Amino acid sequence: MQQNAPSSEPIVSLRDVQKSFGSLRVLDGVSFAVARGEVLALIGRSGSGKSTALRCIDRFEKVDGGEIVVCGHRVDRPDVNLRALRQDVGIVFQSYNLFPHLTIEQNITLAPCAVKGMASSHAKDLARKVLAQVGLEEKLHAYPEQLSGGQQQRAAIARSLAMQPKVMLFDEVTSALDPELTGEVLKVIEQLAADGMTMVMVTHEMGFAKGIADRIVFMHRGKVHETGPASILTSPTTPELTQFVGTGNLKS
Amino acid sequence: MSLQLDFPAVLERWPSFLAGAALTLELAFFATVLGALLGTVAAVGRGTHNALIAGACKVYVETIRNTPLLVQIFLVYFGLASLGLKYSAFTVAVAALTINVGAYTAEIMRAGFEAIPRGQIEAAEGLALSRLQIYWHIILLPAIEKVYPALTSQFVLLMLASSVCSQISAEELTAVANYIQSDTYRAFETYIIVAVLYVILSLVMRAGFWGLGLLLFPRRRRLGTPL
Numbered sequence: 001m002q003q004n005a006p007s008s009e010p011i012v013s014l015r016d017v018q019k020s021f022g023s024l025r026v027l028d029g030v031s032f033a034v035a036r037g038e039v040l041a042l043i044g045r046s047g048s049g050k051s052t053a054l055r056c057i058d059r060f061e062k063v064d065g066g067e068i069v070v071c072g073h074r075v076d077r078p079d080v081n082l083r084a085l086r087q088d089v090g091i092v093f094q095s096y097n098l099f100p101h102l103t104i105e106q107n108i109t110l111a112p113c114a115v116k117g118m119a120s121s122h123a124k125d126l127a128r129k130v131l132a133q134v135g136l137e138e139k140l141h142a143y144p145e146q147l148s149g150g151q152q153q154r155a156a157i158a159r160s161l162a163m164q165p166k167v168m169l170f171d172e173v174t175s176a177l178d179p180e181l182t183g184e185v186l187k188v189i190e191q192l193a194a195d196g197m198t199m200v201m202v203t204h205e206m207g208f209a210k211g212i213a214d215r216i217v218f219m220h221r222g223k224v225h226e227t228g229p230a231s232i233l234t235s236p237t238t239p240e241l242t243q244f245v246g247t248g249n250l251k252s
Numbered sequence: 253m254s255l256q257l258d259f260p261a262v263l264e265r266w267p268s269f270l271a272g273a274a275l276t277l278e279l280a281f282f283a284t285v286l287g288a289l290l291g292t293v294a295a296v297g298r299g300t301h302n303a304l305i306a307g308a309c310k311v312y313v314e315t316i317r318n319t320p321l322l323v324q325i326f327l328v329y330f331g332l333a334s335l336g337l338k339y340s341a342f343t344v345a346v347a348a349l350t351i352n353v354g355a356y357t358a359e360i361m362r363a364g365f366e367a368i369p370r371g372q373i374e375a376a377e378g379l380a381l382s383r384l385q386i387y388w389h390i391i392l393l394p395a396i397e398k399v400y401p402a403l404t405s406q407f408v409l410l411m412l413a414s415s416v417c418s419q420i421s422a423e424e425l426t427a428v429a430n431y432i433q434s435d436t437y438r439a440f441e442t443y444i445i446v447a448v449l450y451v452i453l454s455l456v457m458r459a460g461f462w463g464l465g466l467l468l469f470p471r472r473r474r475l476g477t478p479l
Contacts, residue, residue, distance in 0.1 A: 058378060086380035097375035100479055101394045101471050110389055111379035143471050156375075163379060 010035050010069075011167050011198045012057055017066035017076075019052060026052045027063070028222035034167070034200055039193050041213035041230075042202045045244065048219040050202045054169055057200065058089050071166050087115065090160030091169040094176050096152040098144035104131070104155050105140045108162045115163070123162075130158040134188045150181030154188050161192075168192065170201035206233060206245060218244065262441045265432050272428030273449050279342070279424055280411035280457065283349035287410070288403075290350060291357020296387065298362055309358065316355030322416045324348050329420045345417040345424070353410045360402050364395030397469050397479050404461040408454050415450075425449060 010033035019027035026049045034040045042050040055061045056068060059075050059082060068075040071088040099107050108130060109123035118126070131137050134154040136147075144152055153173055160168060170189065174182040186208050193199060193212050203209050209216060210230045218226040218241045226238045236242045297309035316324065328348040332339055339347075368391050376386045396403065418427035425446055433442040466473050 060374060060377075082377075083380045083382065086378055089378075091375075091378040093371060093375065093378075095371050097369075097371040099372060099375070099390055099394075101397065101469070103471075111381060114385050114389065115380045143475060145475065145477065159379070 011038075011071055012200060013067075013069045014053065014056070015067040017053070017056060017068060018064045019049075019056065019061060020064055026222055027056070029066070030219070030222070030224055031066075032217050032224055032227065034198060036198055037196045038214045039199045039201070039212055040215050040217060041209035042200065042217050042219060043204075043206065043209060043244070044219035044225075049222040050217075050219045051171055053219065054171055054200060054202050058086060058091050058169055060091075083115070087163060088166045089169060090163060090165030090167070092153070092156050092160055092171065092173050094172040096144070096149070096156045096176075098152055098156055098159070100144050103141050103143055104136070104147070104158075107144070107155065108159045111159070112162050126162050127158075130161045131155070133161060133191070134158045135184075148181060149177045150184045153177065153185045157185075157188055157192075167198040167200065170199065170203070172202050172204065174203070174205060209233070220244075257441055258438055259441050259445075261436050262432060262438045262445060265436070268428050268432060269425070269445060269449060272423060272425035273453060275342070275423055276411065276414055276425040276450075277453055277456070279345055279349060279414045279417065279422070280407070280453075282346045283353055283410055283414070284407045286346070286350040287353035287357055287407075290354030292361050292392075294354060294358035295361035295365060298358065299365060313355045313358050316352055317359070321348075321352050321413055322419060324352055325416060325420055341417070341420050341422040344420060345414065345422040349410060349414055349417070352413075353406065356406050357403065360399045360406060361395060363402075364399040365391060367398045368395055393468060394479055397472065400461075400465060400469075404458065407461070408457050411453060411457055412450060425453075 013033040015031050017027050017030040018025075028049075030049065030053055032040070042054060044050045052061055056063050057070055057075065059080065063076050066076060070085060073080055073085040073088070075085060098104075099110070102110065105124065105127045108127040109118075109120065112118040112123045112126060113120060127140065128137060131140060134157055136151060136154055136158065139147060139151060139155065144155070147155060157168075157173075173189075174185050177185065182205070186205065189199070189201070190212055201209075201213075210233045213230050216226075216228060216230055216232055217224055218232070218236075218238075220226075220240045226232060226236065226241045232241065233245050236245055294309045294312060297305045298313070300306055325345065325348040328351070329341075329344050332344060372390055372394075373386060376390045381389065414424060415426035417424055418430055421427060429442050429446040433439040436442065469479075472479070
């Protein structure tokens with residue numbers, strides 16, 4: 001395994017992370033780091049542990065061993081301040097998970113008001129701003145069910161952005177979308193990358209990963225099997241990654 | 253065999269009927285509000301990781317659901333009396349009905365809580381909301397919306413069941429009817445009138461819940477779709 005040590009203090013770092021579900025070892029000594037402003041793509045087959053690795057960063061899974069540091073929070077420790085951690089980390093899920101009973105505006109303003117104590121008028125301005133960022137200003141007063149899948153996912157990204165996270169996690173955010181709706185979500189993520197957002201994304205969109213990621217982490221059987229710049233997708237060194245990108249995963 | 257009905261003899265007691273109906277509605281109102289609170293707390297309690305609290309809530313719910321309401325009313329009535337505590341029949345009736353409907357509410361609310369997708373809660377956790385904030389902002393109203401028909405039926409049933417409070421001489425509708433029929437010897441007419449009044453009270457409650465639903469569920473009001 002090769003390691004590109006980031007020059008500055010990493011925003012996210014995993015060291016020798018272990019995680020099992022029962023007798024199944026999902027993460028078997030996973031290490032990688034993400035520097036400020038870096039975009040890291042986690043790729044691999046289903047069951048390779050990439051989503052679990054991502055969820056460990058926000059402590060949606062507790063690790064059995066190893067060290068995870070995210071924005072200075074020791075995530076592997078039981079006494080980690082979860083709410084402080086999650087103010088620094090934004091996460092977007094495959095199934096959007098917008099709150100169906102709230103308008104898009106209320107979805108976005110809820111956490112800034114409830115968690116940060118932001119004034120309602122200020123939060124509403126913020127909602128407008130982040131919705132403009134994802135191109136959905138006109139949906140401010142709509143309910144989630146009135147939006148297409150792609151719009152819902154963009155609204156979910158806006159909701160995360162409103163908390164002004166230091167790092168964003170994307171867990172297969174286009175996997176539930178029809179191909180024609182995937183593009184609009186990817187474009188938003190591309191813009192975020194261009195704006196310098198630090199991001200970790202689990203993705204099956206190899207063409208997208210290749211275009212946007214500063215670094216690729218290819219996971220295989222719970223281990224980081226191969227890692228390097230996006231160019232490893234076109235010239236993989238391990239037979240497993242060669243096979244993975246060769247099985248039609250590399251769409252442009 | 254001939255049936256002779258003499259409604260005027262009974263109907264001239266209409267102020268008593270009205271007072272009884274008002275008291276029944278009042279009983280139902282307080283027991284509904286307090287029972288909804290108690291039941292929601294018990295439903296949350298049953299879902300906590302604290303085994304002691306979850307166990308206590310389970311014992312409460314199962315005990316109430318497996319004993320007759322009349323026995324529960326007597327237990328509260330005579331229990332308080334034997335402790336030397338004196339309360340009005342109305343207070344005792346509200347307390348007993350609250351305890352009763354709270355248990356059923358807890359079961360219905362638990363089903364509502366379980367119907368909230370796990371992803372919603374994860375999204376809220378990811379936004380750094382606290383457990384209490386998640387219950388308050390994310391779980392509570394959608395859960396109520398999902399079980400609203402069952403919940404409101406339960407409260408209407410409670411209003412109808414409050415007729416057994418006549419047994420501890422709370423002056424509600426059935427108790428009033430019992431006096432009037434023994435005064436007038438017109439039992440059939442009296443209970444026909446009482447039955448009609450109960451139907452009206454049920455309709456009043458259902459209308460109230462419909463209006464409350466409009467207030468609580470703005471999304472449903474606007475879109476008309478189930479959650």
